[in-house]
Amino acid sequence: MKTSRPIRARIAPAAILHNYRLARESAPQSKAWAVVKANAYGHGQWRAVEALRGEADGFALLECENAVALREAGITQPILLLEGVFSARDARAVVEHRLTCVVHCQEQLELLLGSAAVVAPLSIYLKLNTGMNRLGFTATTLARAWQILREVPQVDVTLMTHFAEADGERGVSEQLERFNGLAGDWRGPVSLANSAALLRHPSTHGDWVRPGIMLYGASPFAGISAESLGLRPVMTLESAIIGVQELAVGDRVGYGGTFTAEQPMRLGIVACGYADGYPRHAPSGTPIAVMGQPTKTVGRVSMDMLACDLSHIPAAGIGAPVTLWGNGIAGSVPADDVAAAAGTIAYELFCAVAPRVPVIVDGK
Structure with a gap:
């Protein structure tokens, strides 16, 4: 999409590949699912897949129809449905297109195994609820799942769980203990680690890790920069100054007049607002860059515009380039x-970029 408005999102496929390789280097004994759910965290599913087509051990997403589209586009690696199937139609597609499927409840298990299309081996990820309390089998429901699976010889099972606090002080020890208790004497493959666990808790690496946000160059840890982890930003949201105002002491800025100038200021107006996906709740002082110089936003974010301080950047005028992030x-x-x-969190920033923002892919 082309537009005369200066805002655009720039995507760097080489950075996705770099970050994926870093994930594999961080868990050298494991294979790595490239998580491309939510349109690759707002970066574009197909862009991410193309960046990793020749390198990823497998791709993980949510929608069965998207998985089928990948198969039809020639993707031969394993494809994991992270929320499993939602219908008999999905169940048939899992078998027909050789998809790997998370199963988190008995209803899903029966849907898969009850399908008339089950004539070939199935690969499933049996999800255990170890404390996240969203999806997964518990000590109460797991026994019945095993009973059903024992009656179906053509099923390859991997046990999985999802950590709620791999990025925090509590860590994973409590959930890992619950997982081991539920798994019992299981000696088959396991998949436990998200980005945070992959980078911080080597004991969780198992057979398959599931890097998500780290693929897109953001840190899974509060207070620890992506750069310090060796990650490269994939998305840059950039625009330009479209207006300049000179403020006197006491002048207010934007809707609600939430910012008042305490000294004379030079204000820049940027072509970016909440209709572009920039967070409306971002307060005055949110970082931004103009012409290579760091500065901050001023006042309330509008639908199509936001303001920033140009007082210390005298060369910046209309047309001056702006980096919102990246x-x-x-x-x-x-x-x-x-x-x-x-x-x-950066996840929300990336996923919220609006369809009206043109996307430019580096190298194309």
Whole structure:
């Protein structure tokens, strides 16, 4: 999509590949699912898949129809459905297209095994609820699942769970203990680690790790920069200054007049707002870069515009380049820093970029 408005999202496929390789280097004895759910965390499913087509051990996503599309596009690696099947139609597609399927409840298990299409081996990830309390079998329901599976010889099973606090102080020890208790004497393959566990808890690596946010160059840890982890930003959201205002002491800025100038200021207006996906709740002081210089936002974010302080950047005028987050010609602004200022996480920033924002892929 082309537009005369200066905002755009720039995607660097080489950075996705770099980050995936870092994930594998961090868990050298494991295979790694490249998690491309949620349109590859807002970066574009097909862009991520193409970046990793010749390298990924497998791809993980949610929608069966998207998995089928990957198969039809020639993707031969394993494809994992992270929430399993939702219908008999999905169950048939799992078998027909040789998909790997998470199973988190008896109903899903019966849907898969009851399908008339089950004439070939199935590969399933049996999900155990170890404390996240969203999906998964518990001590009460797991025995029946094993009973059903023992009656179906053509099923390859991997045990999995998902950690709630791999990035926090509690860590994974409690959930790992519950997992081991539920698994009993299981000696088959396991998949436990998300990005945070992969980087911080080597004991969770198992047979398959599931890197997600780290593939897209954001840190899974509050207070630890992506750069310090060796990750490269994949998305850069950039725009330009479209207006300049001179403020006197006492002048207010934006809807609600939430910012008042305490000294004379030079204000830049950027073509980016919440309709582009920039967080409306980002407060004054959120980091931004103009012409290679770090500065901060001023006032409330509008639908199509936001303001920033140009007082210390006298060369910046209309047309001056702006980096909202990522590595741009206007400077570097870690998405994690923008997210922290806005009281959210980089996942949400990436996923929220609006369809009206043009996407440019580096190298194309």
